[in-house]
Amino acid sequence: MSAFAEFEAAIARDQRIEPADEMPEGYRKTMIRQIAQHAHSEIIGMQPEGDWITRAPTLRRKAILLAKVQDEAGHGLYLYSAAETLGADRGDLTRRLIEGRQKYSSIFNYPTRSFADVGVIGWLVDGAAICNQVPLCRSSYGPYARAMIRICKEESFHQRQGYELLMTMMRGTAEQQAMVQDAVDRWWWPSLMMFGPPDAESPNTAQSMAWKIKRHTNDELRQRFVDMSVPQAAALGVTLPDPDLRWNADRGHHDFGQPDWAELKRVITGGGPMNEERIRRRREADSDGAWVREAAAAHAAKGTS
Amino acid sequence: MTSHEWPLFEVFVRAKRGLNHVHVGSLRAADHEMALHHARDLYTRRNEGVSIWVVRSDAVVASDPAAKESFFEPSGDKVYRHPTHYAIPDSVPHI
Numbered sequence: 302m303s304a305f306a307e308f309e310a311a312i313a314r315d316q317r318i319e320p321a322d323e324m325p326e327g328y329r330k331t332m333i334r335q336i337a338q339h340a341h342s343e344i345i346g347m348q349p350e351g352d353w354i355t356r357a358p359t360l361r362r363k364a365i366l367l368a369k370v371q372d373e374a375g376h377g378l379y380l381y382s383a384a385e386t387l388g389a390d391r392g393d394l395t396r397r398l399i400e401g402r403q404k405y406s407s408i409f410n411y412p413t414r415s416f417a418d419v420g421v422i423g424w425l426v427d428g429a430a431i432c433n434q435v436p437l438c439r440s441s442y443g444p445y446a447r448a449m450i451r452i453c454k455e456e457s458f459h460q461r462q463g464y465e466l467l468m469t470m471m472r473g474t475a476e477q478q479a480m481v482q483d484a485v486d487r488w489w490w491p492s493l494m495m496f497g498p499p500d501a502e503s504p505n506t507a508q509s510m511a512w513k514i515k516r517h518t519n520d521e522l523r524q525r526f527v528d529m530s531v532p533q534a535a536a537l538g539v540t541l542p543d544p545d546l547r548w549n550a551d552r553g554h555h556d557f558g559q560p561d562w563a564e565l566k567r568v569i570t571g572g573g574p575m576n577e578e579r580i581r582r583r584r585e586a587d588s589d590g591a592w593v594r595e596a597a598a599a600h601a602a603k604g605t606s
Numbered sequence: 607m608t609s610h611e612w613p614l615f616e617v618f619v620r621a622k623r624g625l626n627h628v629h630v631g632s633l634r635a636a637d638h639e640m641a642l643h644h645a646r647d648l649y650t651r652r653n654e655g656v657s658i659w660v661v662r663s664d665a666v667v668a669s670d671p672a673a674k675e676s677f678f679e680p681s682g683d684k685v686y687r688h689p690t691h692y693a694i695p696d697s698v699p700h701i
Contacts, residue, residue, distance in 0.1 A: 321671040368651075375648050382632045385614065391634060392611050448631070455652075597636035598612060604637060 312513055317443035320386040328512055331505070332442050333389045334403070335514065340380035341398045341405035345579050347373045349413045350422060358416060365462050366419065372459065376452045383444040399584045407565060408491050410573030417470055417477075417484040423463015425485070425492040425530065431456050432526045433496065436516040464533070471538050478538075485534070486542045493557075494565045496523040502562075527557050614663040615641040617648075619655035627659050635660075 308324050311317070318324055347370050354370065357363035381391045397403040408426055413419065434456065437449040470477040497503055497519040509515040517525075527546070534541050545558035567573070612634040618627035630649050635641035641660040649655065669677055685691050694701055 321668065323671075371647075371651070375651065378633060378648055379631055385632065444631075594612065594636075597640065601612075601637035601640075 312441055315513070317446060318441050319443045327508075328514075329387055331509065331512070331514065332445065333384055333387050335509075336380050336384040336387070336442075336445055337389065337394045337397070338404050338406075340377045340384060340394065341403060342409065343373050343377035343380060344398075345405045345409045345583060347377075348579055348582060349409055349411070349575075350419055352413055353416055353419050356416070357419075362416075362466070369423070369459055369462065372455050376448075376455070379448040379451055380445075383442075383448045386444045387442075395587060399580060399587060401571070401580065404569065405579075406495060407568040407573065408495050409579060410568050410575045411487070411491055412575050414487070415480050415484060417467070417480040418488070420463045420466035420470065420481065421484040421488045423459050423461075424467055424533070425488050426495070427456055427459040427463060428530065428533075429492045429495045429526050431460060432522050432529070436522075439513075439516060441513040464537070467537055467539075481537075482539050485539045489542050490560045490564075491568075493523055493526070493560045494562075494568075496520075496526065498562060498565065499559075524554055527555050531555055612636050612640075615645075615660045616663050616666060617641075617645045618659040618661070619645075619649055620657040621654060622656055627657065632663060638662075 305323060305325050308318065308322065308328070311322070318328075350366060350373075351370050354363060354366050357366050381394060384394060385391055394403065398405065408429075413422070431453065434449055434453050438446055438453055440446045440449065467481050470481050500506060500518045500520045503519055506515065506518055510518070530541065531546070531548075543558045545556060547556055549556045568576070571577075614632050615635055615638075616632050617630050619630050620627045633641065633644050633648055635644050638660060642658060645658045645660055650658070681687070
């Protein structure tokens with residue numbers, strides 16, 4: 302009997318792995334890396350949209366955007382909480398992010414140039430995130446799967462507010478419509494990159510599928526996202542910037558062009574337009590908040606709580 | 607861990623009257639009062655609860671997963687604790 306017979310049997314029976322269970326070191330490391338990377342993405346993801354809170358055009362849009370950015374913070378915290386069940390330390394994970402030793406989603410390294418970007422992020426970026434995350438609700442690691450269930454419930458609000466924002470702008474002036482199209486042109490390809498490299502170049506996929514951490518490959522999810530987005534774009538009245546995008550009746554799916562994978566590599570390794578700025582702000586928030594954390598801890602230490 | 611890092615708390619939420627408090631996750635806070643406020647902000651942004659418990663994680667005593675068999679097995683062979691153990695004719699109503 303292998304040392305992890307119970308683990309293997311639980312995976313085979315499609316049961317969840319829970320924190321106190323014995324698990325292979327590789328599984329633990331993979332889960333910590335994936336959950337931390339996901340948590341970092343939520344926290345860094347507050348920045349591109351957060352940039353528009355003070356410039357939202359109406360009080361209603363401002364309240365919506367505040368609620369959404371607060372949700373992203375919440376999602377990050379659910380996920381750090383899940384990572385801690387595996388023995389990771391929250392403060393250590395933040396340090397790894399700030400020091401560039403752990404990654405976050407490449408999508409947040411692009412700037413938000415107009416308020417239409419807020420809508421397109423909700424529609425496409427959160428839409429792609431939903432495609433990725435819905436299958437993760439059945440991921441084999443229990444605390445991660447449960448965090449994903451909470452997150453998916455809230456992402457639906459994110460996507461719908463974005464789409465509604467864009468519908469409103471598309472009913473507006475020609476200038477507003479052009480802003481929406483411009484935002485779609487800039488975000489479409491980075492959104493497709495969110496699913497990761499093509500399957501042939503995704504070395505971790507096979508192991509993650511065997512452990513039932515992932516349920517679908519990158520290319521399967523990318524295809525699903527394209528198929529979902531095409532009718533949504535048509536209803537909105539925007540053009541997706543891909544000359545190769547067309548319905549393929551034989552496959553029952555849309556054919557589409559390949560994103561610029563060299564660009565993805567460049568952005569992941571730090572060369573995106575906003576990489577430095579995102580980390581700089583995260584580091585600043587961490588150091589600016591240090592005195593508050595220390596004061597709260599000192600206050601707690603002298604109290605009876 | 608540095609001295610100013612906050613302890614971990616487990617959070618339990620009662621979704622509505624009549625239901626038990628259910629574990630929803632954990633968070634970091636300096637003390638119990640802050641843990642309650644953080645739990646409110648983190649786990650009940652959409653009316654998910656009417657009551658919250660927070661408990662320091664290091665105060666939770668858990669059964670030993672390695673002793674799962676010896677700990678839970680004694681109940682396995684006591685089939686007479688289940689109603690289906692007793693054969694009653696179908697003709698007898700409401701039992």
